[in-house]
Amino acid sequence: MHPNAALIGRPGGRALLATPALILDLPAFEHNLAAMAAAAQAAGLALRPHAKTHKSRAVAARQLAAGAVGLCVAKTGEAEALADTPGLNSLLVTSPVIGPSAPARLAALAARVPELLVVVDSPAGAAALSAAAQGAGRVIGAVVDIDPGIHRTGVADAAAALALARQVAGLPGLRFAGLQCYAGHAQHLEDYATRVMIAEMALGEMARAAAALRAAGLAPGLLTGGGTGTFAIEGGLGVLNELQAGSYAFMDVEYGAVALEPAGGGPFRPALFVDARVISANTADFVTLDAGFKAFATDGPKPKPLSGADFAFMGDEHGALFEAVPLGSLVTLQVPHCDPTVNLYDVIHVVEGDTLVDLWPIEARGRSY
Template sequence: MTTDRELHDHLIGQQGSRADLNTPVLILDVDALDRNIHRMAVLAADHRFALRPHAKTHKSVDIARRQIAAGAVGVCCAKIGEAEVLAAGGVTGILITSPVAAPAAIERLAKLAATAAGLMAVVDHPGVAERIDAALAGAGARLDVVIDIDPGIARTGVASAEAAVALAKVIAASPNLAYRGVQFYCGSQQHIESYADRRAAIVERTAYLQDIIAALSGAGFAPGIVTGSGTGTHRIDLELGIFTELQAGSYVFMDKQYLDCDLVDGGEPPFEVSLSVDARVVSANHSGLVTIDAGFKSLSTDGGVAVVQRGAPETAFFAFMGDEHAALIAPDIGTQLAPGDPVSLIVPHCDPTVNLYDNYHVVAGDMLVDIWPVGGRGCAR
C-alpha cells in the first residue's frame, strides 16, 4: 500500500497543496488547533486549575507536546497502549484513566511505571490494586494512583463512599502504590445540548462527588488531586471549583456533537473547528445528489452524520451510502458539483474518526505544512 508520506511529502510547503491531496484524508488546521490549545490553557490557569487534557481524542505525540508546552501538566490516556506510545515520544505526566486489570496489561503497566516520568493510573478494585502492587515490586517500580469513582453510569469506578474508603486503605497498605486522589468523569452529561440542563445535571453529580470526598477526608484520605471534567462541562466545573484539574480533550478539534452544545450559556463557541475530513465527489449523475468518497471507513457513525464545512452547500444533507461512499443531497447539487471536486466535512465524533487514519495532514490555510502520525491509533489494549 502506498503510504501517506509517499503520496504527499512532495506537497509539503507548496501553496494550495491541500487541493492536491488524495482523499479521503484527515485534515488538521494547525493555526486553529494552536488557538484552541492556548484558549483552554489560559482558561484553566486563570481559574488556578491544572490542565491534563485527554489524549484519547488525538492519540498524537505532536499534539500532546503542544499542549504541555502551553502549560498542561501532562495528558490523559484511555488505555495503556496509548500511554506507551506517548511515553515513548517523551510525553510526561500521563494519567491512564481506564482501569488496568488484565494480567498482561498489569505487567506492561509495571514496566511502564519504571520508565515513564510522572505516570499515574486509576484503580477501582482492591484486588486489582494488590495485583498491580505485586507487579510493581517485581519491576522495582512505584506508581501513583487515583481512585476512579462511578458517576452513575455503572461503567467503571467504585460505587459508594464506603467502597472508596476501603480501596484507599488497600492502597495505603501497598508499599509500591501511592494514593494521590480521585477521578470523576461524567461522560453521559458532556453532550447535553442545553447549558442549563447540563449545569443542573453536573451540580447534582458534583454534590455526590463532594460526599465521596468528605468520606475519604474523614478517614484520613483527603484527595490531593480531583481530576475529571470534559469539553462539555469545563465551564461549569471551573465555576463549581471542586476539581483540581481538567481532563477536557475534544476542545482541540471540536466536532458536530460539541458544536450542537451550548458550551458557554448563550455565548459564542469558545473553540474553533480544527479537524475535518477532506473528500471528493466521485459521481454526479443525479441533479439532487452527488456521491463522495468518504463512507463508514472514513467517518465515525456514533455521533450522527458529518456536515459540510466547505466545497458544497452547507445545507446539503449527508447520508452514508456504504463503506466507501456517502451522498450529499441538495437541490441541483448534481449540476453545481462535478466528479473530482473537493468537499470538506466537519466530523460527527472526533475521537473514533481520528482512529480511522494513520496520519494528520496538517495545513496552514490551503497549504500542507506537515504530516503527523496518529501514533496511538488502534492502541485499544
Template sequence: MSPTTSDAQLTAPRLPDGLDTPAVVVDLDRVDANVARMQALLDGRGVALRPHAKTHKSPFFARRQLAAGAVGVTVAVLGEAEVLADAGIDDVFVAYPVWAVGAKADRLRDLAGRIRLAVGVDSVEGATQLGRALAGAADLPEVLIELDSGEGRTGTSPGRVVEVARAVADAGLSLRGVFTHGGHAYRGPDRVLGAAGDERDRLAEALDALHAADVEVAVVSAGSTPTAVHASARPITEERPGTYVFGDRQQAHLGGSDPATLALAVAATVVSTAVDGGCVLDAGAKALAKDKPGWLEGHGAVPDLPGAVITAVYDHHAVVRLPEGTSPPRVGDVVAVVPNHACPVVNLTDELVLARDGEVVEILPVAARGRTS
C-alpha cells in the same frame, strides 16, 4: 460557545488543493487557538489542565498542550502512554481501571520505571491486583480512584470510595486522588450543565467520605470537553478534556467547541450525483466513523453544502441529502466534512494533513493509531 449552535454556524478548516481524498486535515492555527483558550480558561480558575490524548493520539499535539501550560497528559490505554513515553513525555495518567495481569502487568512496570505514571482503579479487586502485579517493583505508579458521576460506565460510588482507598493502601500503593468523567453530558445539549454539576457533587461526596476516614488526596479530577467550562470550580483541582484540541460537530452543538475554530475536517470528493436530490462522497464509515448521537441528525456536517445531511455511511460511501431545490455539486468537487466525533476519525487514519491558511505544512503520522490496549 452556545449549546444552541446550528450546523449553519460551523466553519470547516480551509482545505489545501490537490489532496488525495479522503484525507483528514488539521488547521494548526485553529489548534493553537483552541489550546490557548482552554489553558487560559482553566488558569483563570486555578484549575490544572491534563488534556486527554485519545483525541489526537500524538506526541506532536501533546507537546503543544504542555508548552501552553498543561501539567501532564491523560490517556485511555497503556499503548497511548507508551507512545508518549517513547517521545519523552514523562507525566501520564491512564484514566482507566486497568486490570493488571500478564503483558499489561509487565508494561505497567516498565512505564512506571520510565515516567511519572498514575493509573485508575474503581474496585477493591482492581487495586489488589494492581498491587500484586507491581510487587517488588522499584518504581510504582500512583493511583486515582474513579467515581461514577452519572454516565453508568465505570467508577465506584462515593459510598464505597473509602473501601477502595483502603485496598489501595493495603496493596502498598500511593493514592493521588479521585477522578470522574461526566460522559452523560453527551446525551444532549440540555444535559451538559447537569452533568457538570454531577461531576462536582460526586467528587465532593467522595472527598467528604475520605476526609471522615482521615484519608487525604491531592488531586480531584474531572474530565470531559463539554463540561470542563462549567465544572471547573471547587472542589475540582484538575480537568481532563480531550476533544477541545480539534473540536467536532458534536462538541459545537454541546457548547464544548467554538464553531468558528473547528480545527479538523475530512476532505472528501463527490464521486456520484446519481442519487435523487443529493450526492455521494468518498469518505464513508472508514473515514468518518459511525458515531451519531440520537439528538443530532446525520453523520457529519458539510459547511460547503448548506442544509446538507449525511443520511447514511457505508464503508467507502457517504450519502448526502440536499435541501429541495438545491443544485448538487459536480462530480469531482472536493468538500470539507466536519465529523460528528473527531476521536475515532483520527484513529481510523494513518496520517493527518497539517495545514495553515490552506497550505500543507506537514504530513503527520498518527503515532498511537490502533493502540487500543
C-alpha cells in the same frame, strides 16, 4: 511514505491530496489550545488533556507546551504509544486496567515517564497493579475512580472510595494519588443549565469522598475529571482541581451543538475535518464522495459539509453530497464525533488554508488494547 508527503509546503497542495484525508486547521487548533489553557487557568484548574481524542505525540507535545500538567489516556496501549511525548511529566490512565498482561505493561511503562497514574475501581485491580509495580521495582500512583452515576466504571460511593483508598495506601508499589470522577453523561447535553445540574449531581459523591479521605488522613492530591462539555462549569463547582478535556482541541459536529458557555457557543473553533473527493457525478440529486463508514465515525451525528449541503452515508466507502459540484472537486466536511473518527486514520494532515504544512502521525491509533 504517505502519498501526500510530497505535497508538504507546496502552495495549493491541499487541492491535490489523495483522499479521504484527516485535516487539522492549524490556526483553529492553536486557538483552541490557547483558549482552553486560559480558561483552565482562570478557573483555577490544572489542565490534563485527554489524548484518547488525538492519539498523537505531536498534538500532545503542543498541549504540554501550552501549559498542560500532563496527559490522560484511556488504555494501556495508548500509554505505551504516547509515553515518549516530549515534555511529558505525568501520565494518567483513566480506565481501570484489568487483564493478565496489562499490569506488567504499565509497570514497565512507569520507568519511562516521571509520574504514572492509573485509575483503580476494585480491590482485585489494585492488588494486581501493586504486584506488577512491586515486581518491576516501581511506584504507580493509584487514582480511585468514582462512579458519577452512569455505572460505567468507578466505585459506588464515598464509603467504597475510602475503603479502596485505604487498601491502595497499604499496598507495596502503589501510592494513593487521588480521585477521579468523569461525568461522561453530562458532556454532550446541549443545554447549559441542565449540564450544570448533572455535573453537580455527579460530583457530589466525589466531594463527599474527598471529605472522608481528608478526615481519615488520606488527603487526595488529585481530583480529576470533567471534559470539554463542562470546562466552564467545573471551576464554579469547586470539586475538581484538574480538568481532563480532550475534544476542545479539535471540536466536532456533536460538540458544535452544545452551549459550552452560559451565553451559548463557546470559545473553541472547528479544527478537524475530512477532505473528500467527488468520484462519481452521474445523477441529478447528489454527487458521490470517496468517504463513507471507513472515513467517519458513525456513532453520532452526520459529517457536516462546510458548504452547508446535506450529506448521507452510502456504505463503507462512499457518501452522497447533495450539491452540484463537478467530478474531482475536493469537499471539506467537519467530523461528526472527533475521537472515533481520528481512530480511523494514521496521519493528521496539518493545513493552513490551502497549504499542507505537515503530516503528524497518530501513533496510538487502534491501540485500544
